[in-house]
Amino acid sequence: MADTLLSQAYNWAELGLIRRLDLMLARFFSNEQPDITAAEVLAIILTSEANGRGHVCLDLKAVSESPDQVLLQPGQAMGDERAVALQQLSQYLHALAVEDWLAALSHSELVENHLSNTVVEPNHRPFVLAGSAAQPLLYMRRYWQYEADISRAIQPRLALQQHPAIQPGLAGQPLPTALMRALLAGLFASAHDSSEFNWQQAACALAARSQFGIITGGPGTGKTTTVIKLLALLQALRLARQQTPLHICLAAPTGKAAARLNESVAGSLAKMDFSRLADSGSLDQQALKACIPTEVTTLHRLLGAQPDSRHFKYNQTNPLPADVVVVDEASMVDVEMMAALLQALPAQCRLYLLGDKDQLASVEAGSILGDLCRDAEAGRYSTETADYLAEVCNQSLPLAYLTSSEPAPALAQAITMLRVSYRFHQGGAIHQLATLVNTGMLAGEWQPKRIKALKQIFSSADAKGKLQLIQQSQQQPHFNSQLKSLLIEGYKPYLAAVASFDAAAEPAQRDQAALAILQLQRDFQLLAAVKQGDWGVSGLNQRIEHLLQQHQLLQTDGYHWYAGRPVLMTRNDYHLKLMNGDIGICLPYVENEQHSLRVAFPDTELGIRWVLPSRLDDVDTVFAMTVHKSQGSEFQHAVLLLPASSSPLLTRELLYTGITRASQCFSLIYDHEYVVEATMQQQVQRASGIVITTL
Numbered sequence: 200m201a202d203t204l205l206s207q208a209y210n211w212a213e214l215g216l217i218r219r220l221d222l223m224l225a226r227f228f229s230n231e232q233p234d235i236t237a238a239e240v241l242a243i244i245l246t247s248e249a250n251g252r253g254h255v256c257l258d259l260k261a262v263s264e265s266p267d268q269v270l271l272q273p274g275q276a277m278g279d280e281r282a283v284a285l286q287q288l289s290q291y292l293h294a295l296a297v298e299d300w301l302a303a304l305s306h307s308e309l310v311e312n313h314l315s316n317t318v319v320e321p322n323h324r325p326f327v328l329a330g331s332a333a334q335p336l337l338y339m340r341r342y343w344q345y346e347a348d349i350s351r352a353i354q355p356r357l358a359l360q361q362h363p364a365i366q367p368g369l370a371g372q373p374l375p376t377a378l379m380r381a382l383l384a385g386l387f388a389s390a391h392d393s394s395e396f397n398w399q400q401a402a403c404a405l406a407a408r409s410q411f412g413i414i415t416g417g418p419g420t421g422k423t424t425t426v427i428k429l430l431a432l433l434q435a436l437r438l439a440r441q442q443t444p445l446h447i448c449l450a451a452p453t454g455k456a457a458a459r460l461n462e463s464v465a466g467s468l469a470k471m472d473f474s475r476l477a478d479s480g481s482l483d484q485q486a487l488k489a490c491i492p493t494e495v496t497t498l499h500r501l502l503g504a505q506p507d508s509r510h511f512k513y514n515q516t517n518p519l520p521a522d523v524v525v526v527d528e529a530s531m532v533d534v535e536m537m538a539a540l541l542q543a544l545p546a547q548c549r550l551y552l553l554g555d556k557d558q559l560a561s562v563e564a565g566s567i568l569g570d571l572c573r574d575a576e577a578g579r580y581s582t583e584t585a586d587y588l589a590e591v592c593n594q595s596l597p598l599a600y601l602t603s604s605e606p607a608p609a610l611a612q613a614i615t616m617l618r619v620s621y622r623f624h625q626g627g628a629i630h631q632l633a634t635l636v637n638t639g640m641l642a643g644e645w646q647p648k649r650i651k652a653l654k655q656i657f658s659s660a661d662a663k664g665k666l667q668l669i670q671q672s673q674q675q676p677h678f679n680s681q682l683k684s685l686l687i688e689g690y691k692p693y694l695a696a697v698a699s700f701d702a703a704a705e706p707a708q709r710d711q712a713a714l715a716i717l718q719l720q721r722d723f724q725l726l727a728a729v730k731q732g733d734w735g736v737s738g739l740n741q742r743i744e745h746l747l748q749q750h751q752l753l754q755t756d757g758y759h760w761y762a763g764r765p766v767l768m769t770r771n772d773y774h775l776k777l778m779n780g781d782i783g784i785c786l787p788y789v790e791n792e793q794h795s796l797r798v799a800f801p802d803t804e805l806g807i808r809w810v811l812p813s814r815l816d817d818v819d820t821v822f823a824m825t826v827h828k829s830q831g832s833e834f835q836h837a838v839l840l841l842p843a844s845s846s847p848l849l850t851r852e853l854l855y856t857g858i859t860r861a862s863q864c865f866s867l868i869y870d871h872e873y874v875v876e877a878t879m880q881q882q883v884q885r886a887s888g889i890v891i892t893t894l
């Protein structure tokens with residue numbers, strides 16, 4: 200039976216229903232274990248396949264009860280042969296009751312069983328059965344370990360909030376409630392007359408009483424502003440009591456996100472007025488500002504990534520010297536990185552995660568932020584939390600956000616969702632569109648009505664100059680005239696600046712001009728849902744290059760490297776100090792009267808880092824980039840191009856992420872309306888057990 204399954208699996212792999220890697224893994228364990236059963240082989244194949252799609256584990260019940268839904272995502276294109284193969288696979292699953300599957304896995308030599316009531320001796324078997332009786336989950340050991348490490352590190356940090364009296368490094372000392380109240384009032388002085396519940400103030404209060412906190416919210420809801428106030432609060436609590444300031448580290452998953460946070464923290468901090476705060480705690484405003492860092496590093500740099508190794512300099516045995524770590528854009532952090540980060544934190548170190556829970560998750564396995572924020576929308580606060588907020592914030596938590604079931608989940612008490620956007624003028628067209636997409640636009644209504652509602656947003660008076668809907672046939676090899684002029688107008692400003700760039704200018708002037716070009720290039724960005732194909736990132740890049748040449752905006756002379764070529768780093772390069780996601784532009788460069796080309800990357804220390812093109816192995820042209828790569832960036836004008844047919848990749852989260860990259864204008868390019876509509880209906884669902892184990 201196992202042999203038959205393996206030979207059929209060969210066919211599934213040939214047809215692309217599973218990956219070759221999934222098949223190879225099943226074959227490997229079959230060779231190791233000659234009496235392996237078909238149930239075990241099936242579990243190995245499907246668990247590995249699920250990892251490939253970003254799931255941390257295999258949800259045995261879900262896949263057993265509705266195999267077609269789990270294996271074939273809505274809209275996935277199917278040839279006849281693949282349909283037959285899928286049918287074969289679902290027949291196996293239909294014939295196998297979940298109880299029998301569980302029984303086979305519980306007795307398997309390959310599986311460590313954490314579902315039984317007996318204490319499990321760790322035996323380092325390659326698979327782990329965990330989750331709960333109602334939701335059994337099968338993990339490859341590595342992923343189970345990551346989740347276990349994350350839960351183990353978060354739990355004690357949540358438990359501390361049962362004793363809100365504990366401060367970092369000062370275990371047992373009472374939280375000075377009166378001082379907290381005065382400081383929170385000072386920090387949010389200007390907002391005090393408002394009758395609306397101030398979630399930003401609540402976020403600071405909740406995060407300050409525990410060693411783990413999440414602040415989530417859509418774009419422009421004030422996550423950065425709030426975290427600066429939180430850091431000011433924590434430092435003010437120390438300074439007011441003549442204690443040494445906390446050592447704070449700010450980090451983000453990519454270089455680009457770090458650079459952006461760097462800018463916004465520095466900008467916000469400079470503008471922030473702590474004078475009322477200073478009054479309340481007899482603090483020196485400048486001294487307080489000086490203890491809030493503005494420098495933001497990548498997580499890889501923070502943890503001390505080592506070239507060609509999965510291991511970091513800072514880890515369980517060599518903890519990171521920090522009292523507080525703040526991670527922005529946390530939705531992009533995968534389970535492996537989150538586990539590494541938590542392992543590297545000393546026991547008393549606080550961790551605060553910022554991010555938009557509704558954005559796309561990391562490309563790698565896991566959607567940690569989304570999973571942890573499962574209750575964020577509803578709040579689910581305890582009466583104890585409501586009393587605490589009333590005491591320190593002088594605000595009454597709206598009853599709708601109290602938990603309806605006691606005990607309230609500990610994790611929910613450490614999470615705040617910011618609900619008001621200050622960036623897009625509230626109710627503005629981009630914000631309206633993002634909200635509609637995010638809330639599952641008119642779910643339950645019939646399709647034509649949903650399409651009509653979408654078109655109405657694009658044609659409303661509010662949408663003028665902010666939203667644009669363009670239909671482009673993908674059967675044709677060329678851009679239509681509307682899209683052509685949009686692209687030319689979009690790239691023209693930075694390419695005109697490249698054309699007038701003075702390569703022989705004084706170094707300081709040259710750097711300044713290069714920075715200005717990089718800034719202009721960031722104003723406009725084409726985003727694609729997929730990488731491959733004529734209308735994926737690679738095809739679009741070629742076509743745009745050609746279009747810009749035709750219009751004399753570029754001159755490549757047939758070369759790979761040319762002035763104006765924008766490139767995206769696709770791997771970290773520690774020698775060059777460039778990170779995956781960094782964007783540079785190739786520019787003419789004159790040194791000792793020698794003319795050459797160099798790629799200009801923005802650099803926090805040097806201003807510009809000039810790199811020889813020949814040293815850049817892992818770069819892609821970036822006239823277009825994937826939505827995944829665009830996370831953590833914002834563009835004045837973001838243009839999202841959807842493919843001509845729907846696929847599992849086209850989800851509500853992808854569309855929402857694309858829309859929310861735009862600060863002033865968003866254009867949606869589509870071929871068929873049904874693809875736009877199907878994208879809005881499809882949600883990312885990733886199996887993980889983090890909430891089961893963390894709550």
Ligand SMILES: Nc1ncnc2c1ncn2[C@@H]1O[C@H](COP(=O)(O)OP(=O)(O)OP(=O)(O)O)[C@@H](O)[C@H]1O
Pocket residue numbers: 390399416417418419420421422423424425463621622
């Ligand atoms: N309570 C507030 N009242 C008025 N303006 C605010 C408030 N909070 C934030 N802002 C302003 O809104 C803008 C966005 O704030 P901020 O950058 O903190 O949001 P964010 O959630 O971090 O955004 P991003 O989407 O970039 O992550 C800033 O200009 C900020 O000054």
